[in-house]
Amino acid sequence: MKRLLVVAVCLFGAACGTSVPTTTSTPSSTSQVVDDSQAVGATFETFTKAVRAKDGATAVSVLSSSTFSVYDEIRKxxxxxxEQQVAALVPSGRILAYTMRGDMNPALLRTASPSELVKAVIDQGLVSEDSISAITLGDLTINDGKALAKVRAxxxxxxxxxxxxxxxxxxKFNLxxxxxxxxxxxxxxxxxxxxxHAQMIDEVLLTKYGQAKAAEVRKPIGA
Structure with a gap:
């Protein structure tokens, strides 16, 4: 059961040994397709290596600006x-909000810039290394400055x-x-x-924190 919960508490999976994905939708030229496909693969590999090394600065350097906006909202x-506002988040967003309460320095959580926030999450090892091999990029579609890579769950x-x-x-990877x-x-x-989902999250929190702290992270820290 513990191994199942490790997957559940992982908020940011990554892949090791990422190969260049197959491109299925193309921009203007074949050479550009290859260049973009290789660049996307390199971006993801840089991110995953940074996660394993707990190198937040490098990870942040390859993340999209929208990543920081989303994490800033979850920080708020x-x-x-x-509890009603937490419950309005997607399940992984709920776990992230609780993890921010349980594992991050409250002063840093209040004052860090959005990019500093994500950097701290990775620096502190809140990304489960056990999940790193769980994801491999599949076929890639590129269109108008956006790339989508298939991933099999x-x-x-x-x-x-x-x-x-x-x-x-x-x-940039849109985390x-x-x-x-x-x-x-x-x-x-x-x-x-x-x-x-709610019961699963309860079990994740109990496994991660124990009963007393699991109850504590249900409470807002305060601005």
Whole structure:
């Protein structure tokens, strides 16, 4: 059971040994297709290596600007959100909000910039290394500055897409797109254990923190 919960508490999966994905939708030229495909693969590999090394600065350098906006919103919920507001988040967002409350320095959580926040999450090892081999990029579709890579969520027996955005001439990984993978996996585990998403999250928190702290992270920290 503990191994199943390791997957559930992982908020940011990554892949080791990422190969260049097959491109199925093309921009203007064959050479550009190859260049973009290789660049997307390199971006994802840089991110995953940074996660394993707990190198937040490098990880942040290859993340999209929208990543920081999403994590900033979840940070606000962690600080002041009621249980109803936490419950409005997707399941992986709920776990992230609780993890911010339980594992991060409250002063840093209040004052860090959005990019500093994500850097701290990775620096502190809040990304489970056990999940790093769980994801491999599949076929890649590129269109108008956005790339979508197929990812097979084997436990959920479904396919989701990780997204990459071209910003300032470079491909950046849109980290929140990984929530779909995490949520599919979490849902499959919950179904296997005959639990609702809420019950599954309860079990994750109890396993991670114990009863007393699991109850504590249900409370907002305060702005």
């Amino acid at each position: 919920v962690a600080l002041t959100g009621t 084997a436990r959920a027996q479904t396919t989701v897409f990780l997204s990459f955005l071209r910003e300032d001439g470079e491909w 929140p797109s990984l929530f779909d993978f995490t949520d599919a996996t979490l849902g499959a585990i919950a179904k296997q254990k005959n639990l609702t």
